[in-house]
Amino acid sequence: MELTKHWAARLDDYAIDVAWSPDGSLLAAASASGPISILREADGSPLHELPGHDGGTNALAWLSSLASAGQDGTVKFWDARAGQHVATAKLGSAWVEHLAWGCSLLAAACGRSLTLLNPDGSIQNAFDDAPKTLSAIAWRPRPAGGGKEFLATAYFGGVRLINPEERSISREFPYANGIHALAWSPDGKWLVSGNQDPSVHLWVPDRDEELQMSGFEGKVRHLSFDLTSRWLATGGGRDVSVWDCSGNGPEGREPVMLPHEAPVCALAFQRAHGILASGAKDGAVHLWSPERGQPLRATLRLPAPAAKFAWSGDDRFLAIGTEQGVVYVLRVQ
Numbered sequence: 278m279e280l281t282k283h284w285a286a287r288l289d290d291y292a293i294d295v296a297w298s299p300d301g302s303l304l305a306a307a308s309a310s311g312p313i314s315i316l317r318e319a320d321g322s323p324l325h326e327l328p329g330h331d332g333g334t335n336a337l338a339w340l341s342s343l344a345s346a347g348q349d350g351t352v353k354f355w356d357a358r359a360g361q362h363v364a365t366a367k368l369g370s371a372w373v374e375h376l377a378w379g380c381s382l383l384a385a386a387c388g389r390s391l392t393l394l395n396p397d398g399s400i401q402n403a404f405d406d407a408p409k410t411l412s413a414i415a416w417r418p419r420p421a422g423g424g425k426e427f428l429a430t431a432y433f434g435g436v437r438l439i440n441p442e443e444r445s446i447s448r449e450f451p452y453a454n455g456i457h458a459l460a461w462s463p464d465g466k467w468l469v470s471g472n473q474d475p476s477v478h479l480w481v482p483d484r485d486e487e488l489q490m491s492g493f494e495g496k497v498r499h500l501s502f503d504l505t506s507r508w509l510a511t512g513g514g515r516d517v518s519v520w521d522c523s524g525n526g527p528e529g530r531e532p533v534m535l536p537h538e539a540p541v542c543a544l545a546f547q548r549a550h551g552i553l554a555s556g557a558k559d560g561a562v563h564l565w566s567p568e569r570g571q572p573l574r575a576t577l578r579l580p581a582p583a584a585k586f587a588w589s590g591d592d593r594f595l596a597i598g599t600e601q602g603v604v605y606v607l608r609v610q
Contacts, residue, residue, distance in 0.1 A: 292598025
Protein backbone atom coordinates (compact mmCIF):
# COMPACT_ATOMS: atom_id res chain seq x y z
CA MET A 278 0.00 0.00 0.00
CA GLU A 279 1.23 3.50 -0.86
CA LEU A 280 0.17 6.93 0.41
CA THR A 281 1.02 9.83 -1.93
CA LYS A 282 0.04 13.48 -2.26
CA HIS A 283 -2.66 13.99 -4.90
CA TRP A 284 -2.84 17.76 -4.47
CA ALA A 285 -2.79 20.59 -1.91
CA ALA A 286 -4.77 23.82 -1.66
CA ARG A 287 -4.28 26.78 0.67
CA LEU A 288 -7.04 28.44 2.70
CA ASP A 289 -6.86 31.84 4.37
CA ASP A 290 -6.97 30.40 7.89
CA TYR A 291 -7.00 27.21 10.01
CA ALA A 292 -8.90 24.43 8.22
CA ILE A 293 -11.84 23.95 10.58
CA ASP A 294 -13.62 21.21 8.55
CA VAL A 295 -13.60 19.29 5.27
CA ALA A 296 -16.43 17.34 3.58
CA TRP A 297 -16.73 15.40 0.31
CA SER A 298 -19.71 15.70 -2.01
CA PRO A 299 -21.76 12.48 -2.20
CA ASP A 300 -20.32 11.62 -5.65
CA GLY A 301 -16.76 12.40 -4.56
CA SER A 302 -16.11 14.93 -7.33
CA LEU A 303 -15.88 17.96 -5.02
CA LEU A 304 -14.38 18.72 -1.64
CA ALA A 305 -15.65 21.53 0.60
CA ALA A 306 -13.08 23.06 2.94
CA ALA A 307 -14.02 25.64 5.57
CA SER A 308 -11.54 28.05 7.08
CA ALA A 309 -11.98 29.23 10.65
CA SER A 310 -12.31 32.83 9.44
CA GLY A 311 -15.48 31.97 7.49
CA PRO A 312 -15.05 31.32 3.75
CA ILE A 313 -15.76 27.88 2.28
CA SER A 314 -13.73 26.70 -0.71
CA ILE A 315 -15.28 24.24 -3.18
CA LEU A 316 -12.39 22.31 -4.73
CA ARG A 317 -12.34 19.86 -7.64
CA GLU A 318 -11.26 16.33 -6.76
CA ALA A 319 -9.27 15.95 -9.95
CA ASP A 320 -6.66 18.61 -9.24
CA GLY A 321 -7.71 20.75 -6.26
CA SER A 322 -8.56 23.73 -8.45
CA PRO A 323 -11.24 26.04 -6.99
CA LEU A 324 -14.75 25.80 -8.40
CA HIS A 325 -16.27 28.41 -6.06
CA GLU A 326 -15.53 30.26 -2.86
CA LEU A 327 -18.62 30.66 -0.70
CA PRO A 328 -18.75 33.50 1.84
CA GLY A 329 -19.60 31.18 4.71
CA HIS A 330 -20.38 32.89 8.02
CA ASP A 331 -19.60 36.24 9.58
CA GLY A 332 -17.17 35.74 12.44
CA GLY A 333 -16.22 32.24 11.33
CA THR A 334 -17.46 28.86 10.11
CA ASN A 335 -17.49 25.95 12.57
CA ALA A 336 -18.68 22.83 10.72
CA LEU A 337 -19.71 21.34 7.38
CA ALA A 338 -22.07 18.51 6.44
CA TRP A 339 -22.85 17.37 2.89
CA LEU A 340 -25.75 15.21 1.77
CA SER A 341 -28.27 16.40 -0.82
CA SER A 342 -26.96 19.92 -0.22
CA LEU A 343 -23.96 21.38 1.57
CA ALA A 344 -24.75 22.74 5.03
CA SER A 345 -22.49 24.97 7.09
CA ALA A 346 -22.64 26.13 10.70
CA GLY A 347 -21.25 29.37 12.02
CA GLN A 348 -20.45 31.68 14.87
CA ASP A 349 -23.34 33.90 13.72
CA GLY A 350 -25.90 31.43 15.13
CA THR A 351 -27.03 30.22 11.70
CA VAL A 352 -27.02 27.14 9.51
CA LYS A 353 -26.70 27.92 5.80
CA PHE A 354 -27.56 25.67 2.87
CA TRP A 355 -25.64 25.93 -0.40
CA ASP A 356 -25.83 24.70 -3.98
CA ALA A 357 -22.11 24.06 -4.08
CA ARG A 358 -21.93 23.29 -7.81
CA ALA A 359 -23.64 26.53 -8.72
CA GLY A 360 -21.89 28.48 -5.97
CA GLN A 361 -25.21 29.77 -4.67
CA HIS A 362 -26.69 30.32 -1.22
CA VAL A 363 -30.03 28.50 -0.95
CA ALA A 364 -31.40 29.06 2.57
CA THR A 365 -30.50 30.22 6.08
CA ALA A 366 -31.88 28.95 9.40
CA LYS A 367 -31.33 31.35 12.31
CA LEU A 368 -31.05 29.23 15.46
CA GLY A 369 -29.99 31.70 18.15
CA SER A 370 -27.21 33.93 19.38
CA ALA A 371 -24.83 31.12 20.38
CA TRP A 372 -22.38 29.50 17.97
CA VAL A 373 -23.69 26.57 15.94
CA GLU A 374 -20.86 24.10 16.54
CA HIS A 375 -22.11 20.69 15.40
CA LEU A 376 -23.93 19.41 12.30
CA ALA A 377 -24.93 15.87 11.32
CA TRP A 378 -27.13 14.60 8.49
CA GLY A 379 -29.46 11.69 9.21
CA CYS A 380 -31.46 9.93 6.51
CA SER A 381 -33.48 13.04 5.68
CA LEU A 382 -32.89 15.57 8.46
CA LEU A 383 -29.98 17.77 9.51
CA ALA A 384 -29.28 17.99 13.25
CA ALA A 385 -27.72 21.24 14.45
CA ALA A 386 -26.43 22.04 17.95
CA CYS A 387 -26.43 25.70 18.96
CA GLY A 388 -25.35 26.25 22.55
CA ARG A 389 -27.72 24.15 24.66
CA SER A 390 -30.36 23.83 21.92
CA LEU A 391 -30.90 21.10 19.35
CA THR A 392 -32.77 21.77 16.12
CA LEU A 393 -33.75 19.35 13.35
CA LEU A 394 -33.82 20.97 9.90
CA ASN A 395 -35.35 19.84 6.62
CA PRO A 396 -33.16 19.83 3.49
CA ASP A 397 -34.81 23.07 2.35
CA GLY A 398 -33.61 24.83 5.53
CA SER A 399 -36.98 24.90 7.29
CA ILE A 400 -37.19 23.84 10.93
CA GLN A 401 -38.75 20.43 11.52
CA ASN A 402 -38.47 20.56 15.31
CA ALA A 403 -36.67 22.46 18.06
CA PHE A 404 -36.13 20.69 21.39
CA ASP A 405 -35.99 21.99 24.93
CA ASP A 406 -32.56 23.12 26.02
CA ALA A 407 -30.13 20.57 27.44
CA PRO A 408 -28.78 21.24 30.97
CA LYS A 409 -25.39 22.28 29.51
CA THR A 410 -23.92 23.20 26.14
CA LEU A 411 -24.15 20.38 23.60
CA SER A 412 -20.65 19.04 22.99
CA ALA A 413 -21.32 16.30 20.39
CA ILE A 414 -24.12 14.80 18.27
CA ALA A 415 -24.33 11.52 16.33
CA TRP A 416 -27.08 9.74 14.40
CA ARG A 417 -27.67 6.06 15.05
CA PRO A 418 -27.61 4.24 11.70
CA ARG A 419 -30.98 2.91 10.66
CA PRO A 420 -30.95 -0.90 11.05
CA ALA A 421 -30.61 -2.83 7.78
CA GLY A 422 -33.92 -4.61 8.37
CA GLY A 423 -35.73 -1.35 9.10
CA GLY A 424 -36.49 0.36 12.36
CA LYS A 425 -36.14 3.73 14.02
CA GLU A 426 -33.33 6.20 13.56
CA PHE A 427 -32.18 7.94 16.76
CA LEU A 428 -29.97 10.94 17.42
CA ALA A 429 -27.59 11.00 20.39
CA THR A 430 -26.64 14.35 21.94
CA ALA A 431 -23.98 14.86 24.62
CA TYR A 432 -23.42 17.54 27.24
CA PHE A 433 -21.55 17.82 30.54
CA GLY A 434 -23.55 15.39 32.65
CA GLY A 435 -24.94 12.90 30.18
CA VAL A 436 -26.30 11.79 26.82
CA ARG A 437 -29.82 12.07 25.44
CA LEU A 438 -31.40 9.89 22.77
CA ILE A 439 -33.77 11.83 20.51
CA ASN A 440 -36.57 10.13 18.55
CA PRO A 441 -37.08 12.36 15.48
CA GLU A 442 -40.28 10.59 14.39
CA GLU A 443 -41.98 11.22 17.73
CA ARG A 444 -40.13 14.53 18.19
CA SER A 445 -39.28 13.61 21.75
CA ILE A 446 -36.46 12.68 24.11
CA SER A 447 -36.50 8.89 24.21
CA ARG A 448 -33.80 8.09 26.81
CA GLU A 449 -31.25 9.80 29.03
CA PHE A 450 -27.94 8.30 30.13
CA PRO A 451 -26.23 10.16 32.99
CA TYR A 452 -22.46 10.59 32.88
CA ALA A 453 -20.92 12.85 35.51
CA ASN A 454 -18.18 14.42 33.40
CA GLY A 455 -17.44 16.24 30.17
CA ILE A 456 -17.95 14.45 26.84
CA HIS A 457 -15.86 15.46 23.82
CA ALA A 458 -16.96 12.97 21.15
CA LEU A 459 -19.78 10.56 20.28
CA ALA A 460 -19.87 7.65 17.83
CA TRP A 461 -22.30 4.86 16.96
CA SER A 462 -21.14 1.51 15.67
CA PRO A 463 -22.41 0.99 12.09
CA ASP A 464 -24.70 -1.83 13.30
CA GLY A 465 -26.28 0.53 15.83
CA LYS A 466 -25.40 -1.65 18.84
CA TRP A 467 -22.81 0.52 20.59
CA LEU A 468 -23.03 4.19 21.53
CA VAL A 469 -19.58 5.42 22.55
CA SER A 470 -18.39 8.63 24.19
CA GLY A 471 -14.85 9.99 24.44
CA ASN A 472 -14.52 11.80 27.74
CA GLN A 473 -12.63 14.44 29.65
CA ASP A 474 -11.94 12.29 32.76
CA PRO A 475 -10.16 10.65 30.57
CA SER A 476 -12.02 7.50 29.55
CA VAL A 477 -14.18 5.86 26.90
CA HIS A 478 -17.73 4.90 27.88
CA LEU A 479 -19.99 2.52 25.96
CA TRP A 480 -23.74 2.05 26.17
CA VAL A 481 -25.88 -0.71 24.65
CA PRO A 482 -29.20 1.17 24.60
CA ASP A 483 -31.22 -1.87 23.50
CA ARG A 484 -30.07 -3.87 26.55
CA ASP A 485 -29.46 -1.17 29.20
CA GLU A 486 -25.81 -2.17 29.51
CA GLU A 487 -22.78 0.07 30.10
CA LEU A 488 -19.02 -0.48 29.83
CA GLN A 489 -16.03 1.75 30.45
CA MET A 490 -12.32 1.81 29.61
CA SER A 491 -10.06 4.23 31.49
CA GLY A 492 -6.37 4.94 31.96
CA PHE A 493 -5.85 7.07 28.86
CA GLU A 494 -2.99 9.54 28.77
CA GLY A 495 -5.25 12.51 28.00
CA LYS A 496 -8.76 13.59 27.08
CA VAL A 497 -10.38 11.31 24.49
CA ARG A 498 -11.45 13.53 21.59
CA HIS A 499 -11.29 11.08 18.68
CA LEU A 500 -13.35 7.93 18.01
CA SER A 501 -13.87 5.82 14.90
CA PHE A 502 -15.54 2.45 14.18
CA ASP A 503 -14.67 0.21 11.27
CA LEU A 504 -17.43 -0.84 8.88
CA THR A 505 -17.90 -4.25 10.60
CA SER A 506 -18.57 -2.63 14.02
CA ARG A 507 -15.94 -4.90 15.56
CA TRP A 508 -13.04 -2.45 15.86
CA LEU A 509 -13.23 0.83 17.76
CA ALA A 510 -10.25 3.18 17.46
CA THR A 511 -9.74 5.76 20.21
CA GLY A 512 -7.25 8.59 20.74
CA GLY A 513 -6.31 10.09 24.07
CA GLY A 514 -2.50 10.26 24.00
CA ARG A 515 0.46 9.23 21.88
CA ASP A 516 -1.03 5.86 20.98
CA VAL A 517 -4.20 4.82 19.19
CA SER A 518 -6.03 2.11 21.13
CA VAL A 519 -8.05 -0.29 18.94
CA TRP A 520 -10.67 -2.20 20.93
CA ASP A 521 -12.40 -5.46 20.00
CA CYS A 522 -16.15 -4.83 20.37
CA SER A 523 -17.27 -8.30 19.28
CA GLY A 524 -19.37 -10.44 21.63
CA ASN A 525 -19.77 -8.79 25.03
CA GLY A 526 -17.56 -5.88 24.11
CA PRO A 527 -14.11 -4.49 24.92
CA GLU A 528 -14.23 -4.12 28.71
CA GLY A 529 -11.49 -6.26 30.25
CA ARG A 530 -9.77 -6.90 26.92
CA GLU A 531 -6.36 -5.57 25.98
CA PRO A 532 -6.51 -3.24 22.98
CA VAL A 533 -4.20 -3.27 19.99
CA MET A 534 -1.84 -0.32 20.51
CA LEU A 535 -0.73 1.72 17.49
CA PRO A 536 2.26 3.87 18.54
CA HIS A 537 2.96 7.47 17.52
CA GLU A 538 5.80 9.83 18.39
CA ALA A 539 3.42 12.71 19.21
CA PRO A 540 -0.15 13.04 20.50
CA VAL A 541 -2.84 11.77 18.16
CA CYS A 542 -4.99 14.53 16.65
CA ALA A 543 -7.15 12.77 14.02
CA LEU A 544 -8.64 9.30 13.40
CA ALA A 545 -10.83 7.83 10.67
CA PHE A 546 -11.56 4.33 9.41
CA GLN A 547 -12.31 4.02 5.71
CA ARG A 548 -15.98 3.97 4.76
CA ALA A 549 -16.10 0.58 3.05
CA HIS A 550 -12.74 -1.04 3.82
CA GLY A 551 -10.72 -1.83 6.94
CA ILE A 552 -7.88 0.70 6.80
CA LEU A 553 -7.50 3.14 9.70
CA ALA A 554 -5.90 6.57 9.16
CA SER A 555 -4.32 8.32 12.12
CA GLY A 556 -2.67 11.72 12.38
CA ALA A 557 -0.33 13.05 15.06
CA LYS A 558 0.79 16.50 16.22
CA ASP A 559 4.18 16.07 14.52
CA GLY A 560 2.45 15.99 11.11
CA ALA A 561 2.70 12.22 10.70
CA VAL A 562 -0.13 10.42 8.88
CA HIS A 563 -0.23 6.62 9.18
CA LEU A 564 -2.40 3.91 7.62
CA TRP A 565 -2.97 0.73 9.63
CA SER A 566 -4.64 -2.66 9.37
CA PRO A 567 -5.48 -3.08 13.07
CA GLU A 568 -7.27 -6.41 12.66
CA ARG A 569 -3.88 -7.94 11.84
CA GLY A 570 -2.28 -6.83 15.09
CA GLN A 571 -0.05 -3.84 14.49
CA PRO A 572 0.92 -3.63 10.81
CA LEU A 573 1.79 -0.17 9.56
CA ARG A 574 0.67 -0.11 5.91
CA ALA A 575 1.87 3.36 4.85
CA THR A 576 3.12 6.62 6.32
CA LEU A 577 3.67 10.22 5.23
CA ARG A 578 4.69 13.37 7.11
CA LEU A 579 3.00 16.71 6.48
CA PRO A 580 4.41 20.14 7.41
CA ALA A 581 1.57 20.74 9.89
CA PRO A 582 -0.72 18.65 12.13
CA ALA A 583 -4.07 17.46 10.84
CA ALA A 584 -7.20 19.17 12.13
CA LYS A 585 -9.78 17.08 10.23
CA PHE A 586 -9.85 13.85 8.19
CA ALA A 587 -12.43 12.87 5.55
CA TRP A 588 -12.35 9.74 3.39
CA SER A 589 -13.89 9.96 -0.08
CA GLY A 590 -16.86 7.67 -0.70
CA ASP A 591 -14.77 5.16 -2.67
CA ASP A 592 -11.91 5.25 -0.10
CA ARG A 593 -9.35 6.21 -2.75
CA PHE A 594 -8.63 9.63 -1.24
CA LEU A 595 -8.04 10.94 2.26
CA ALA A 596 -8.69 14.68 2.66
CA ILE A 597 -6.81 16.40 5.48
CA GLY A 598 -7.41 19.91 6.73
CA THR A 599 -4.40 21.21 8.68
CA GLU A 600 -3.80 23.75 11.39
CA GLN A 601 -1.71 25.85 8.97
CA GLY A 602 -4.67 26.30 6.62
CA VAL A 603 -3.54 23.88 3.92
CA VAL A 604 -5.84 21.13 2.63
CA TYR A 605 -4.10 17.99 1.40
CA VAL A 606 -5.74 15.20 -0.55
CA LEU A 607 -3.73 11.98 -0.34
CA ARG A 608 -4.15 9.08 -2.73
CA VAL A 609 -4.22 5.53 -1.37
CA GLN A 610 -2.95 2.84 -3.77
